Amino acid sequence: MKSRIWYLLTSIMVISLLVTACGAPATTAPAATQPPATEAPTTAPTEPPATTAPPIKVGASLPLTGDFSEPGTAAKKGYELWVDVINKAGGLLGRQVEFTVYDNASNPDTAVADYERLVTQDKVDLLVGPFSSRLVIPTSEVAAKYGYAFPEPAGGAPHVFDRGLTNIFFCQPAPSADQAIPFASFILGLPADQRPKTFAVITNDDPFSVSVVEAAEKLLTDGGLEMVLKETYPPDTKDFSSLAAKVADKNPDLLVGGTQFEDAVGQAKAYQQAGYQPRGIMFTTGPGLPKEFNEALGAATEGVFAPISWFEASTAETNPEFVAAYHAKYGEEPIAEDSANAYTVGQVLQQAVESTQSVDNAKLIEEMHKATFKTVVGPLSFDELGQPKGSYMVLQWQSGKIVIVGPDFAKQADPIWPKPQW
Amino acid sequence: MTIPSLHLFVQTLILGVLVGGVYALMSSGLTLIFGVMRVINVAHGAFLVLGAYLTYVLFQNLKIDPLVSILITMPLFFGLGWVLQRYMLSRIESPEQTSVLVTFALALVMEGLLGAFFQTTVRSVKPSYATEALVFLTYRFPVTRLMGFGVALLIMLLLYLILQYSQVGRAIRATIQDPRAAQLVGINVTIVSAFTFALGVSTAAAGGSLLSMIYSFNPSSQADWIARTLSIIVLGGMGSLPGALVAALILGVMEQLTAIVITLYWSPIVFYFFLFFTLIVRPQGLLGEIIREKG
Numbered sequence: 001m002k003s004r005i006w007y008l009l010t011s012i013m014v015i016s017l018l019v020t021a022c023g024a025p026a027t028t029a030p031a032a033t034q035p036p037a038t039e040a041p042t043t044a045p046t047e048p049p050a051t052t053a054p055p056i057k058v059g060a061s062l063p064l065t066g067d068f069s070e071p072g073t074a075a076k077k078g079y080e081l082w083v084d085v086i087n088k089a090g091g092l093l094g095r096q097v098e099f100t101v102y103d104n105a106s107n108p109d110t111a112v113a114d115y116e117r118l119v120t121q122d123k124v125d126l127l128v129g130p131f132s133s134r135l136v137i138p139t140s141e142v143a144a145k146y147g148y149a150f151p152e153p154a155g156g157a158p159h160v161f162d163r164g165l166t167n168i169f170f171c172q173p174a175p176s177a178d179q180a181i182p183f184a185s186f187i188l189g190l191p192a193d194q195r196p197k198t199f200a201v202i203t204n205d206d207p208f209s210v211s212v213v214e215a216a217e218k219l220l221t222d223g224g225l226e227m228v229l230k231e232t233y234p235p236d237t238k239d240f241s242s243l244a245a246k247v248a249d250k251n252p253d254l255l256v257g258g259t260q261f262e263d264a265v266g267q268a269k270a271y272q273q274a275g276y277q278p279r280g281i282m283f284t285t286g287p288g289l290p291k292e293f294n295e296a297l298g299a300a301t302e303g304v305f306a307p308i309s310w311f312e313a314s315t316a317e318t319n320p321e322f323v324a325a326y327h328a329k330y331g332e333e334p335i336a337e338d339s340a341n342a343y344t345v346g347q348v349l350q351q352a353v354e355s356t357q358s359v360d361n362a363k364l365i366e367e368m369h370k371a372t373f374k375t376v377v378g379p380l381s382f383d384e385l386g387q388p389k390g391s392y393m394v395l396q397w398q399s400g401k402i403v404i405v406g407p408d409f410a411k412q413a414d415p416i417w418p419k420p421q422w
Numbered sequence: 423m424t425i426p427s428l429h430l431f432v433q434t435l436i437l438g439v440l441v442g443g444v445y446a447l448m449s450s451g452l453t454l455i456f457g458v459m460r461v462i463n464v465a466h467g468a469f470l471v472l473g474a475y476l477t478y479v480l481f482q483n484l485k486i487d488p489l490v491s492i493l494i495t496m497p498l499f500f501g502l503g504w505v506l507q508r509y510m511l512s513r514i515e516s517p518e519q520t521s522v523l524v525t526f527a528l529a530l531v532m533e534g535l536l537g538a539f540f541q542t543t544v545r546s547v548k549p550s551y552a553t554e555a556l557v558f559l560t561y562r563f564p565v566t567r568l569m570g571f572g573v574a575l576l577i578m579l580l581l582y583l584i585l586q587y588s589q590v591g592r593a594i595r596a597t598i599q600d601p602r603a604a605q606l607v608g609i610n611v612t613i614v615s616a617f618t619f620a621l622g623v624s625t626a627a628a629g630g631s632l633l634s635m636i637y638s639f640n641p642s643s644q645a646d647w648i649a650r651t652l653s654i655i656v657l658g659g660m661g662s663l664p665g666a667l668v669a670a671l672i673l674g675v676m677e678q679l680t681a682i683v684i685t686l687y688w689s690p691i692v693f694y695f696f697l698f699f700t701l702i703v704r705p706q707g708l709l710g711e712i713i714r715e716k717g
Contacts, residue, residue, distance in 0.1 A: 065542035066640075105542060205687070233686040238637045241437050241564065242681035242689070248562075249430040262544045262638060272553035273564040300553065422553070 055098040056091075056359055058083070058349075059124035061114030061139065063131055066106030067235060070261050070292050071285070071338040072131045075153055076101055077330060078342025079128060085325055086346070092353055100124065104135065111135045115142040125359040128345050129168075131338065132260075133157035133176070133208040140168050149364040151348050153341035157207035161385040167361075169368050171344040172309040173377050173390030176208050179307035180216035182394040182407050183282050186305075186415060187254065188223040194417060196253030196279055200229040202243065202267060203258025203284075212284045212307070213258035220256075228252050237263060244270035251276065257283040265296040272300060272422045279418035282306060287395065290334035290402050301397040303419035308395040310340040310377045311404050313412065318347065319376040334402075344375045426682050433561055434682045435675060440567040442674025444636065446667045447574035448629035448647070449654040450581060451622030457598045457661030458618040460518045461511065464525040467648030468532040469623055473499065473630020474547075474639050475536060481547045481634075488547050488635045489573055495627035503623030507616045529644055536641035546638035570632040577628050578667065581621070585663070594618055598661060653693040657700045659710025668708055672696075 060079060063072035083099045086092055100122055104111035111130050118124045119142070127143050129136050129152020136155025143150035144165050151169040156176035160168060187196065199220055203213045210232070221227060228250045231243060244267070247255070255278040257267055264286030271278070280303075287293050287306035294301055312323055312335050322343055326335050349364075351373050356363045372381040381389055396405045396415050405415035426434065452466045463469075476495050480486040486494070506528075514520050555562040585591040593614050596604040605611050633639060633647075654673055658665030673693060681689045700707060 065537075067544070069541065069543045231685060234690075237686060238639070238643075239441075239689075241441075241567070242434060242678040243686050245430060245433045245437060245562075246426075246682055249427060249433075266638065269553050273555045273562065273566075275555060275557070275562050296548070 053095045055096040056093070056126065056353075057098050057100065057122065057124040058126045058128060059100045059102075059115075059118035059122055060128045061102045061104045061111045061118070061130050061135075063106035063111075063135065064101075064103040067260060067262070068106045068131050068135075070289055071154065071336070072106070074289070074336035074338035075131045075342040077326075077336075078153070078339035078344075079346060081322075081326055081329055081339070082343050082346030082350075084329060086350060092350060093357065093359075104130065106135070108135055108138045112138050112142055115139045119143075119146045119148065126349060126353075126361070126364075128342075128349065129153060129155060131155075132206075133160055133211075134206055136160055136168075137163075137207065140165055143167055148361045149349075149352070149368060151345045151368065153345045154338060155208070156387075157211045159207050159211075161387055166369075166384070166386070167365050168386040169348060169382050170386055170388055171348055171375070171377075171380065172341055172392075173380070173388055174392050175387045177211045177215040179212045179284065179392045180219060182392055183305055183307060184216055184219035184223070186394060186406050187220065187225075187280065190417065196225060198226050198228045198250075198252040199254035199256055200231075200247055200250060200252040201227060201256045201258070202229075202231050202233075202247065203256075204235045204237070204260065204263050205232050206235050206258070206260065209258030209260070209284050213256050216256050216282075220254075225254070233263075235260070235263070238266065240266045240270035241273065243267075244274035244276060247271065248274040248276035253279045255281045257281065259283045259286050261286045261289060261292065265293070268297055268300055268304075268422075277419075277422060280305065281419055287397060287402070288337040290336065293397075294400055299400075300422045301400065303416050304397045305405075305415075306395050307392045308337055308402075308404070309392060310337050310344075311393065311395070311402065311410070311412075313404075314376070314378075314410065316376055316378040317374050322376045340376050344377055344380070347375045348373045348380065424683060429560070430682060434678045436561055436563065437567070438675030438678035439671060440563070440571045440674075441636075441678065442671035443571035443574045444567070444629070444632050445650065445654055445674050446670035447577055447625060447632065449651040449658070449666045449670055450578055450663060451625035451629070452651050453655040453658065453661055453663060453666045454581075454594075454625075455619055455622040456655065457663075458594055459511075459521075459615050461521040461619075462525070462652075463619075463622065464522055464648060465528040465532060466525075466622075466626055466651055467644035467646070468529040468536075469499065469626035470630045470633055470647050470651075471536065471639055471641060471644045472532055473627040474634035475540060475545075475630075476627070477631040477634040478545055478547050481549070487549055488631045489569060492573065492577075492628045492631045495631060496624045499627035500620045500624040503620035504616050506623070507619035511619065512612065512615065529648065533641045533644055540641065542640045542642065544638045544640045545634075547634040549635060552635065566635045570636055573628070573632060577625065578663070581625065582663065584621075590614070590617055650693050653697040655707075657696050657707055659707030662707065662709040665707055665709030 062076050063069060083097050086097050102114040104114050127148045127150055129150055130139055131154045133155040136152050137160055140150050144167050150167045151171055153171055156170045156172055201213050201217050203209050264283040282305040287304050288308050352364045352367045353359060356367050372379050393404050393410045394406045395402045398416060403413045404410045448470055452463055455461055455463050473495055477488045477491045480491045481488060514524055551565045554565045585594060593609045596609055597611055597614050601611055654669045655666050658669030677689050677692045680692050
């Protein structure tokens, strides 16, 4: 009897291990958390086509739930707005655009399966990318296999571009690693008596975050700052208290956080609890979400820096129209950067289709490599690897709002330094 | 690998003990149910997460403090546990074998339903004191964790008093020792089982409320929590309440120390390391002699 109980117990342990291990970021939802309703594709309402031509089908898989649900949902809004705008203006090549989006629950395997399904079963004409390098890297292989152009809103890590693919077009101003440049230049440009002397790098183990913070690490170290601590944590970490105690113990002047959203909030809260007051703090992603970041942290947002690719008040050609259309469709809430990035993808795709007068993906890929596109993040062109050739900006939270504090071409206000008390 | 300063070491011990207390409360219901019914309630993690969501809803909509909401969620969960035991689990044949599958199914159903209602977005309850900490001799005690620790100890003390001094507590302990003999002296084992299961589930409500303000969670967090709580009660000795407390404190401290000395990346491994170590070296757990199998 006894041995049977223990046999049973051991088997449960193994099962529970497997359950947690397979689900490895524990938040990637297993099938059970996905109600059938979210499996069904949501198809943007299309007005009756003006002509009898069949619609042009565009497909995407986005992380609408799970770790990346906030930015994923924002990207969906950007795509859907683009479809709306285009259809109201008479469609693409005179054909209506039909947009199909699946929820991949932030799970790379699901995302890959979704893109397979979009190409082989739904037979879409055009593909647009998911959110974040972690999902872009595997899904771009699917697109390449079937010869599809793969413009994408948020996958700029070095590994996105080092696999010899020619169908990827990263629709932000510059590759991810460059995100660190404006912030590092600001820090290194501070007068000697104000410049931080030490810094810590605390990052999640995500290809995007790591690429940004490692670039920052190199720039700051080369600039004479000393790195006193570097820690990497799994993307699904929920408890930052011990890490914060470790940071507080080293008390670096400057903190560089490689984050998505939840972990930026988690880190900030834990630092407050641990009594760590940085003179400056930067998170790679999270602070760029104007509504959510403020809701999560309130007054503690003051003085937080982050790199950003787009801002609402930008006067880049087509941006004011985008901002107006966004507010008309979704109300007055501030626009997330990710929505603008997704809209940019749409603009690139649309202009390539219009100038080649076709939805032939081989022609589109060729066109995207050589043309310059008018987008909400400014004029955009790509090198042979699909890396954009512009520059990022740096934002800071001031009085509960995002303002652009550099570089000079986009500056809205002077940066606050050092960071006020949490 | 870094050797922490003395200050950091003590600070880490403090954080470990605080979180250990909360772990103890979270595991207490699981070990109690096993002690009486020889049922491993695999849905315990799901009950914890359900408790966290209920706290979240009460906080978001009615601004009820997570600690106050325990007064609401515990009775609710007690009722839920009672109904589940009386009308579902008690109808299973040879519960020692099949209850694992049934409660595992229950966990999956609950996870799915929570996913349908709340999506898989990560949530947490943020009361006004969420980022505050008390400072004592330069050591910091985060308010949420300190309160969580206090409430956990209080509830476990109540649990202990119920088991030790009340009529039903005596009946529960008698059933743990020998169900057949208990029945012979007139204890209604059916009612005792339902009561115990309900009590166990209601501690998950309290544990869930604490979880909601200390950690962030989503429906699939349940898998993580059942793994942790199971590891704790295996280390402590299945069915032993004091064992669960001791094991929870050990694992809480070890988890935090691992994050400091090695890296946060290795913290989750601590639970599995202790789990395997216990099963190999001392399968009955630290204080496990109390639950020796009969027959």
